[in-house]
Structures are given as structure tokens and as C-alpha cells.
Amino acid sequence: MDDILLHQRRRRRSGNGRTDYLLCVQAGDMPKPLPVGVIEAKAETEDPLKGMEQGKRYAECVRFAVQYVFATNGHWYGEFDLGTQMPDGPFPFPDFPSHDDLTARYATDTGINLSAPEAAMLFMADSAAFNKPRYYQDAAIRAAFEKVLRCRKDGEPARVLLSLATGAGKTVIAANLLWRLHEAGQLAKPALFLCDRDELREQAWEKLSKAFPKGSVRIVKTERGQNAAKNAKVHIATYQTLGLDDEDQSYASFLTEHYPENAFSVIVIDECHRSAWGRWSEVLKRNPDAIHIGLTATPRQLRESKHQTADDVAITANNLGYFGDPVYEYTLIQAQEDGYLAACEIVKLKPSIDWKTFTREEVLAAKPIDARTGKYILPEDLKTQYVAKNFDDDILLPERINAMCADLFKRLCEHGGPEQKVIIFCTRDLHADRVAMQMQRLYAAWCKENGQTPKDHYAFKCTAEGGSDLIEPMRGSGERCFIACTVDLLATGVDIERLNAVVFFRYLESSILFYQMVGRGTRIHEETQKYKFWLYDYTGVTDLFGTDFITAPAKPRIKKPGGDDGGDGGDDGGGGGDDPLPLPEIKTGHDGTVVMQGRYILQERLVDGVRREVAVPLDEYRQEMVARVLREAATLHDFRGLWVETQKRRQLIDHLLGEHYSPDTVRELMGLAECDHFDLFAHYGYREKALKRPEREAAYLSAQVPWFASVDDKTAIVLKGIGHQFGLGGTDALESEYLWDMPDIRRAGGLAALRPLGKPADVLREAKVRLFGV
Structure with a gap:
């Protein structure tokens, strides 16, 4: 070999x-x-x-x-x-x-001829800007290239779908993929990166311009009557720029004016699950010979309808039908288990009033007023009944809003303080206004009570009506813009790495929109030590985890006077669209309590023969993981003996990961992030006190003073150094090759300093036994 x-x-x-x-x-x-x-x-x-x-x-x-x-x-x-x-x-x-x-x-x-010139794409190096890709990013690119080569061999159009969790770096994948094609001589014509939002366009520009030489990547726009990207190797455009967002047009103006048919070698469609911007399929139909690559976190199918149109629906609404099954998939749970995305603690809650149904008669008895005008509402303007999923959309209940805001604010105070970055997904614009106002009131009262000066724009509305200018300070500043109350403007395309919580005050039926919304919180932020986020679910939306991405055909949107439009083209259609009826608001006299329904963690489980993401009670998940450990080590003595053997320890962790149990995630969610995995298992499996790494180091150094005194000074320095390294990096630090490069240990002689006590490997094992025995 x-x-x-x-x-x-x-x-x-x-x-x-x-x-x-x-x-x-x-x-x-x-x-x-x-x-x-x-x-x-x-x-x-x-x-x-x-x-x-x-x-x-x-x-x-x-x-x-x-x-x-x-x-x-x-x-x-x-x-x-x-x-x-x-x-x-x-x-x-x-x-x-x-x-x-x-x-x-x-x-x-x-079936790939590796000697064929076009197979060279498989062997190209990454761009200098992203030359250390994560394993799954490299795997996704190779899987895409293999599909392209097979399609060409079979004389079929090259159509590729990549499905990766939000936050997994799809833009970096696109940058390296296009770079490798360029290096393999496969970009005889330009490449097009197509997206549906300015934020995604800027993100693509930032990544792609790093990968290619200066001037090779340009944003498509009109400049002195010409296409500014005319001579670029990679063109970045939004659907709107190409004139693909107007349903009333019979042609795509900018596209047809500046680009002939088959103008591109490769077209990358970002967020290809979205079809809200109309006839973007036109750019694909005009470039049939190009490689078409779809990027998404939520590959979807369209639920069949008698009224769907054949060509556009086949491309924009059913990306599985057009691109084929994903050639590579990387799920949220895989990314969390790998440590590339933040762990998620799901807290399920429910306002007690959501168990109630209000009849028309009950609403009338409460003397409803129009939430917009304050005028009393007539009986004929009321529905027969109102259930929980109608709240805040068809009827406004101020006590419910206040109760949910109070519960959330209390939880923020208990877990990190109120000044955390949070997105609250609301039902409609008017609802977002009310939530933002109530969160601001609670914060102002908290500041007064604690003698603090309130920070600017603590809670703000950010919807299609306005507030997007505050996204950047929310993303970059720790001193202002904390609670963004939105409908679905922040559902996709906005990276807020320091986001601490995603909150659902709205009901949802679309699993696509739900996953995109959850994805806002999954990014890790090293600077603020954010490795987990909270998902506060007040409406049962987390039941959508593990459901198929199937979308009903979109209904035509009709503009009506006097309504408020909270949507921005999301898949759910639940932005509270324009309502011709008054919006009833009533005071119910309800106590406004919120019921805690449990803490949960995501895990892959077999459901009806298919592996799906399931929200499992956190205690159940932890107990099952610990039970798996106890099967291999029944006593603490057995466990300690297993743990000090590097191969056995790694096999144990490997077994847990293989069965979709993540010790890292449990450690973070149980508040034991400063403890080693040993203490996690010792605490929950064998009822031992969980020591933080520095505490275990200190206990070891104190308990082993006689041992240190009985050996040579240099040997003692190395033995003490083992404890110091554990305090810094836990068990992994003791199994790293860098252990012997630590200055104190190296100066004392490293491994050689242990030889007076026997074989260095045996001495190291004894030190571990003593360390984990305190």
C-alpha cells in the first residue's frame, strides 16, 4: 500500500x-x-x-x-x-x-474515465482563499463533479442538487467548485451565481472575489448603459437584476438584452427551494447546455395541483424533480455532531389560552375593537370561531402577547441576561409591532430596576415594512439592536453568527420555512463563545422537525386596500397577507400564563423505516447516552480503566457518535461546558461530583504531592505538567502529540524524564489513573 x-x-x-x-x-x-x-x-x-x-x-x-x-x-x-x-x-x-x-x-x-481531459476537475486543488475546506465541503464538490461526468457520459444535461444545512458554508462550496472548474478549463464561458436577495449577493461577492483574481468576479448591474459584469469570469446576479421578478412581463428584459442563449458554462442557483421571485427558470431554459447546480438546505417537492404550470413549476417549485435527488446531503444534526454548527436546546412552551376556542358570541361579548382603528367591530366582520393558530393573525389578544413576552424575557434573564441577540418570528407586521413594544417595555423596566442605562434599539421590528437597516448593527455590535421582531424577512439570507435564540410566536405549516428560520441560530461565534443556541417554541412548530419538504402550490396574491403585508415571499404564505376585514382585538381576562412543556434535543431516529430528525426530551437523550456507556463500563472503576486507554476511550466516543449521541452537545446543554467528558459521564453515570477541568487539575496536583516528592525533579515537572495540560484542554490534551512540546515539559526532558519510573507509556497511564481518581 x-x-x-x-x-x-x-x-x-x-x-x-x-x-x-x-x-x-x-x-x-x-x-x-x-x-x-x-x-x-x-x-x-x-x-x-x-x-x-x-x-x-x-x-x-x-x-x-x-x-x-x-x-x-x-x-x-x-x-x-x-x-x-x-x-x-x-x-x-x-x-x-x-x-x-x-x-x-x-x-x-x-463509469468515470479518469484519463479523459474533462475528468481533470476531480483532481484540481482548491482556491488559495479556501484551501482548507471542511471534509463535507470537499465531498460535496467531488460528488457534484462525479454527477456532471456521468451525465456527460450518458448524453444527459448536467443537473446537480446539493443539500446542506443552513450555516454549513454553501457559498464557500460554490467558490471552490467554480474555481476548480476554472482550473480544469471548464469555464470557456462565464459562470453565473444566481440568488434572490441583496444579502445573498453580497455574501457571494465576498466569498467568490476572494477565490478568483481581482476583476474576475463582478456583480451584474447596469453601468453606463452596459452590463458591468460583461467581461468577468463569474457573474453574480439576483433574479430582480436579470428582470426575472415581474410576473407581468412576457420576457426577461435584462437577461435577454445582455445575454444570448447558452451564454454560461455553469449556473449556480442559491437557495433553489425558493420560487417566490417568479419566472427565474427562464435563465435555466435559455442555457440548456450549461451545468445547472442547485444549492439548498431544504430540497422540496411540489404537492400536485390541477392548476400548476408545467415548465416553471418543474424547475422552480420542484427542485427534486428538476435537479434530481441530492448528490450530497449534510444535515443539521450531522453538522451539530461534528461541531461545525451550534448545538440547539429546544424549549417547548404553550400559552394556556391556546387551549381555548373563542366563538363569535364570546368575542362579541368582549366588545372587540379594530386593532388598527380602535373602532368597535360589527358581528358580520367576525369569524364563526377563533382557534390558537388564528391568534395574532385573525384576532389579537394583548394578554397573550404580554404573557409570552414576559415568559421569554424571564428566560433570557435566567440564561445569559436580557442583552442577547434574539430573533422572534411573529405572525404579521402588526403583531411584530406589539411584540417589539412589549419587549422594549420589559427591558426598560429591567434597566431601571438594576440601575443600568438602556442600550439603543433593544427591541425593534424588522419586516418588509422597514427595520432592515438595523440588521447590520444587530449582527456586528454587542451594544445595540438585540431583539429583532420579524415575520419572515430574516428567514433566509441573513447571517447573524452571535444569535443566541430563535423564538417562534407564530404558527407554521411549512417545514421549508421552519428549517430556514431555525438556521438563523445555528452558526457558531467563536468571539463570544457561542456554541449553542436556544430554540423557544411557543406554538408547537418544532413538530415540523423531520417532516418532508413538500409545498402546496402558491396561491395568487391579491392586493387589497387597508391591509398590512408582513410577508416577503416566504414559502409558507403566512406573513399575514392583506386582510380586507378589521382585525378584532379583545381583552379576555385570562390569567395569561405560559406552560412549560419540556426541554428537547435533536436526534436522528428511525421513523417508519426512514431516518429523520426528532426532538427527543433532553433527559431521555442523556439517560440513553449514559446507558450506552454503562453497557461498556458497569462501575466507575471500570470506566476509569477504559478512559485512560486511548484506543478504548476513542472507540467508546465513536460508538456514541455512530448511534447519534453527542457528548459535546449534552455537556453544553447541561451547563457542563467547563468539564471534561470524563466528568460528564462520571456525574450522570456513576453519581460522582462533576469537576471542572481546572478543579480536577488542582485536586490532582494537591493529592499527588507525595508522589511528586518521591521522584526526580525533572520527572516531577513532567508529571505536574500533565495536570496543567489537562486543566487547559482535558483528556484530549493528554493524547495530543503537542503535549511533549509544552515548554516546561520539553525543558524537563519530555518522555525521557518519565523513564526512571518505567516505560513512559505506563507512567503516563498511571498519571491519568491518579488524575481521574481524585
Whole structure:
């Protein structure tokens, strides 16, 4: 196997114990090798086929977008082929396929001729700006290229769909994908990056202009009567810029004026699940020979309708039908388990009044007034009944709004303080106004009570009616703009990395819109140490986790005088559209309480034979994870013995991850972020006190004073250094190669300083036993 390139690929979090080796092949003098398999290395005393169960083999292939998984203990090896789903082995390790054999086998199994000039795209290096992509970003690009090559081989149009969770870096993927195509000579014509919002356009410009030389990437716009992007290699445009947003036009003006048919080599459609901007399919239909790549977090299907139009619906509304199934998927849960996206604690709540149904007679008895005008409402302007999902849309209940705001404000104060970045999704503009006002009142009262000066724009409305100018200070400043009350203006295209909570005060039926909204909170913000976010659900919307992305055909939007338009083109149609009727507001005399329904965490589970994201009670999730640990170590003594053995510890964490249990997530959600994984399991599994890393370090240094005094000074320095490193980085720091590069340890002699006590590995193990025994 000496002639086969091995590339070690770690996930972001070092604590998870997962290490994979990518098995790569090289084609001539190409800039970059091509991953074709994963190798799982086992200890030489273990079964070489250990861990090669079919589910894991398949998952590994899909996760890294490779064809094969190999497992070996150095003496024997086994394998699994994704294409045939066939396991095989064990075979003697000397019979492991050579580089040439593996290359030929890959070409045969995938149908890709690696010697063909167009296959060069598989071997191109990333742009200098993004030359350290995350493993899934690289895998997504390779999966896209393989689809393109297969389509060309079969004489079919190249249509590719990539589905990655919001926050996973789809724009970086697009930048490297286009760069690699450029380097492979596949951009004879320009590439087009098409999106539906100015924020997405600016984000694309920021990433793509870093990847390409200056002047190669331009934003499409009119400049002195000409297209400013005319001579650029990559064109960035919104649907509106190309004239694709006007349903009344019979042609796409800017597009047809400045671009002939088949003007582009590649077209990347960002957020391709959205169809709100009309006939954007025109740009695809005018460029049938281009590679069409759709990027989305929510690949959707259209629910069949008698009234749908064939061509546009086929492209814009049913991206699975047009692009085909995603060639690569990376879910929210995968990203959270990997540590690339923030962990999410779901808190389910419900206003007690939401169990009540109001009849027309009850509303009349409460003397309803129009929330806009204050005038009394006539019986004929009322509906027969009002249920919870109508609240704030068809009827306004001030006590309910006040109760929900008070409950939320209290929770913010209890978990980090009121000055956190929060998005509250409201039902309509008028509702957002009322919520913003009440949150501001609560904050002002809190500041007065605590002797603090209120900060500017604490709570503000941000909808299609206005407030978007405050998005940037909300994103960048820790001194103003904290609570954004919106309808769905902030549902997509706005990155607020420091966002601490996503709150639902509105009911939803669209899983697409729901996932996009949740995605606002998933980004990690290192600067403020934000590794988790709260999802406060007051309306039961988290039941949409794991549901299919299916959309009913859009209904024509009719402008009516006097209404307030809270929507901005979301998929749900629930922006509170224009209502010709008065909006009744009543005082119910209800106590306005909010009922806590539990804390939850996301987990993948098998539902009706399909793996889906499910909100599992946090205590249940934690207990199941701990039970999995107890099956391998029944007592604390057994657990400590397992934990100090690096291979056994990593296998344990690997088993948990493989069964979709994330120790990192539990540690963060249970308030034990400053504890090592050892203390997490010791506390919940064996009823031990959970010590923070510095506390365990201090206890070790204190308890082992006699041991340190009994050895050579340099040996003692190294033994103490082991405790110091644990205090800084936990167990992982003790298993890192950098441990021996720490100045104090290196000056004392490093590993050599332990030899007077025996084999250094045995001494290190004893130090760990003493450390975890305090």
C-alpha cells in the first residue's frame, strides 16, 4: 500500500474520538489526489472486520462521498463497496489493492474515465482563499463533479442538487467548485451565481472575489448603459437584476438584452427551494447546455395541483424533480455532531389560552375593537370561531402577547441576561409591532430596576415594512439592536453568527420555512463563545422537525386596500397577507400564563423505516447516552480503566457518535461546558461530583504531592505538567502529540524524564489513573 496516498481527516471537534483516513489515488501530475475510500485502522489484536457493519460502512461512504470502506488491523483487511452494497473479506493485508488496481477499479465501478481531459476537475486543488475546506465541503464538490461526468457520459444535461444545512458554508462550496472548474478549463464561458436577495449577493461577492483574481468576479448591474459584469469570469446576479421578478412581463428584459442563449458554462442557483421571485427558470431554459447546480438546505417537492404550470413549476417549485435527488446531503444534526454548527436546546412552551376556542358570541361579548382603528367591530366582520393558530393573525389578544413576552424575557434573564441577540418570528407586521413594544417595555423596566442605562434599539421590528437597516448593527455590535421582531424577512439570507435564540410566536405549516428560520441560530461565534443556541417554541412548530419538504402550490396574491403585508415571499404564505376585514382585538381576562412543556434535543431516529430528525426530551437523550456507556463500563472503576486507554476511550466516543449521541452537545446543554467528558459521564453515570477541568487539575496536583516528592525533579515537572495540560484542554490534551512540546515539559526532558519510573507509556497511564481518581 506504499503507493497509495493516505490523508487523515479529523472532524472539527477533537473530543469526539473520530479519526478517518481517506484513501486517495493520483492521476499523473494533477495538483490534488482523489479520495476514493476510507480506511478504518484497528489495533493489530482486534478483529479486522470490527465496526464494518453495513449501516456504518454505508454512512462512511456517503459522508465522505467515496466508493469504498476498508477496515484493517495490519494483518487482515475487509472492505465494503457502496455501488454493489457488497461486503467482502477478510483478506491478507499484503493483498491490499495497489494504486493502479484501485484506480482501475474505481473507474470501472463509477463509469468515470479518469484519463479523459474533462475528468481533470476531480483532481484540481482548491482556491488559495479556501484551501482548507471542511471534509463535507470537499465531498460535496467531488460528488457534484462525479454527477456532471456521468451525465456527460450518458448524453444527459448536467443537473446537480446539493443539500446542506443552513450555516454549513454553501457559498464557500460554490467558490471552490467554480474555481476548480476554472482550473480544469471548464469555464470557456462565464459562470453565473444566481440568488434572490441583496444579502445573498453580497455574501457571494465576498466569498467568490476572494477565490478568483481581482476583476474576475463582478456583480451584474447596469453601468453606463452596459452590463458591468460583461467581461468577468463569474457573474453574480439576483433574479430582480436579470428582470426575472415581474410576473407581468412576457420576457426577461435584462437577461435577454445582455445575454444570448447558452451564454454560461455553469449556473449556480442559491437557495433553489425558493420560487417566490417568479419566472427565474427562464435563465435555466435559455442555457440548456450549461451545468445547472442547485444549492439548498431544504430540497422540496411540489404537492400536485390541477392548476400548476408545467415548465416553471418543474424547475422552480420542484427542485427534486428538476435537479434530481441530492448528490450530497449534510444535515443539521450531522453538522451539530461534528461541531461545525451550534448545538440547539429546544424549549417547548404553550400559552394556556391556546387551549381555548373563542366563538363569535364570546368575542362579541368582549366588545372587540379594530386593532388598527380602535373602532368597535360589527358581528358580520367576525369569524364563526377563533382557534390558537388564528391568534395574532385573525384576532389579537394583548394578554397573550404580554404573557409570552414576559415568559421569554424571564428566560433570557435566567440564561445569559436580557442583552442577547434574539430573533422572534411573529405572525404579521402588526403583531411584530406589539411584540417589539412589549419587549422594549420589559427591558426598560429591567434597566431601571438594576440601575443600568438602556442600550439603543433593544427591541425593534424588522419586516418588509422597514427595520432592515438595523440588521447590520444587530449582527456586528454587542451594544445595540438585540431583539429583532420579524415575520419572515430574516428567514433566509441573513447571517447573524452571535444569535443566541430563535423564538417562534407564530404558527407554521411549512417545514421549508421552519428549517430556514431555525438556521438563523445555528452558526457558531467563536468571539463570544457561542456554541449553542436556544430554540423557544411557543406554538408547537418544532413538530415540523423531520417532516418532508413538500409545498402546496402558491396561491395568487391579491392586493387589497387597508391591509398590512408582513410577508416577503416566504414559502409558507403566512406573513399575514392583506386582510380586507378589521382585525378584532379583545381583552379576555385570562390569567395569561405560559406552560412549560419540556426541554428537547435533536436526534436522528428511525421513523417508519426512514431516518429523520426528532426532538427527543433532553433527559431521555442523556439517560440513553449514559446507558450506552454503562453497557461498556458497569462501575466507575471500570470506566476509569477504559478512559485512560486511548484506543478504548476513542472507540467508546465513536460508538456514541455512530448511534447519534453527542457528548459535546449534552455537556453544553447541561451547563457542563467547563468539564471534561470524563466528568460528564462520571456525574450522570456513576453519581460522582462533576469537576471542572481546572478543579480536577488542582485536586490532582494537591493529592499527588507525595508522589511528586518521591521522584526526580525533572520527572516531577513532567508529571505536574500533565495536570496543567489537562486543566487547559482535558483528556484530549493528554493524547495530543503537542503535549511533549509544552515548554516546561520539553525543558524537563519530555518522555525521557518519565523513564526512571518505567516505560513512559505506563507512567503516563498511571498519571491519568491518579488524575481521574481524585
